[in-house]
Amino acid sequence: MGKQISGIDVPDSKLCTEAAEILRENGxxxxxxxxxxxxxxxxxxxxxxxxxxxxxxxxxxAIFHDLGLTKRFRSRNKRFEVDSANAARCFLELHDVPKQSIQLVWDSIALHTTIGIPQYKEPEVALVYSGVGYDVMGENFHRLSAAEREQVVATYPRDGFKYKILPVFLKGFAHKPETTFGNINEDVCSCLLPGFKRIDFCDLVLNSPWDD
Structure with missing residues (x-):
C-alpha cells in the first residue's frame, strides 16, 4: 500500500487499508x-x-466491486453487484463517510456490469466501469501504453485471469441465476450453468396479465 505504479498512487489511508484487508480476508x-x-x-x-x-x-x-461473489457477502436473492455495493455502503457508514460519497461508491459498484450507462455518470462511477471493462474484456485496450499495462500487471499479475474469472463469476451467483436477467452475467450462466434457461423479456411482455 502507498506505492506508485505507472504514475498512479495506490491510496494508503486508514479507510483504504481497512477496505483492502476486507478483500484480503474474504476474497x-x-x-x-x-x-x-x-x-x-x-x-x-x-x-x-x-x-x-x-x-x-x-x-x-474497485476493492469492493466483486465482494458480492464471496461467501461472506453473497445473498440469496440479490444481484451480486448489489451485494457488493451494499457491503461497501455498510463499511463506509461505519466510518462516518458523507452520504454523497457513499452513494458514489454504491453506484460505481452496482453499475459496473451495466453497459452503456456508467460512463455518463460521475468520474468515480465511470472509472470503476472503465477499469473493469479494461481488465475483463480489454475494452479500449490501446488507450494505455504497453509500458503502462506491463507495470500494472507486473505488480498485480493476471496469471491466466481471462480463463479463470468466468467460473468465479458463476460460483458467486449459480444459486440465484434469475438475478442475472437483463445483464451480461446471463451470458455466464448460459455458457457454464447446465440446464440454464434465459428469461425472455418478450415472453414477459406477451404473457403479462394485461388483457389487451
Whole structure:
C-alpha cells in the first residue's frame, strides 16, 4: 500500500487499508489482483481524459466491486453487484463517510456490469466501469501504453485471469441465476450453468396479465 505504479498512487489511508484487508480476508488472490488492476486501469484512463476524481472513493469502489461473489457477502436473492455495493455502503457508514460519497461508491459498484450507462455518470462511477471493462474484456485496450499495462500487471499479475474469472463469476451467483436477467452475467450462466434457461423479456411482455 502507498506505492506508485505507472504514475498512479495506490491510496494508503486508514479507510483504504481497512477496505483492502476486507478483500484480503474474504476474497482470493485472483480477486485481489483484479480489483487492484481495476483501480489502476481506471485511474490511468481518468488521468488521460483529464478527469478529477477522489482516489479514495475510486479505490474503495474497485476493492469492493466483486465482494458480492464471496461467501461472506453473497445473498440469496440479490444481484451480486448489489451485494457488493451494499457491503461497501455498510463499511463506509461505519466510518462516518458523507452520504454523497457513499452513494458514489454504491453506484460505481452496482453499475459496473451495466453497459452503456456508467460512463455518463460521475468520474468515480465511470472509472470503476472503465477499469473493469479494461481488465475483463480489454475494452479500449490501446488507450494505455504497453509500458503502462506491463507495470500494472507486473505488480498485480493476471496469471491466466481471462480463463479463470468466468467460473468465479458463476460460483458467486449459480444459486440465484434469475438475478442475472437483463445483464451480461446471463451470458455466464448460459455458457457454464447446465440446464440454464434465459428469461425472455418478450415472453414477459406477451404473457403479462394485461388483457389487451
Amino acid at each position: 482470493s488472490s485472483l480477486l485481489w489482483n483484479h480489483s487492484h488492476r481495476v483501480y489502476l486501469f481506471g485511474a490511468l484512463q481518468g488521468q488521460k481524459c483529464g478527469l478529477k476524481y477522489d482516489a479514495e472513493l475510486l479505490y474503495i469502489g
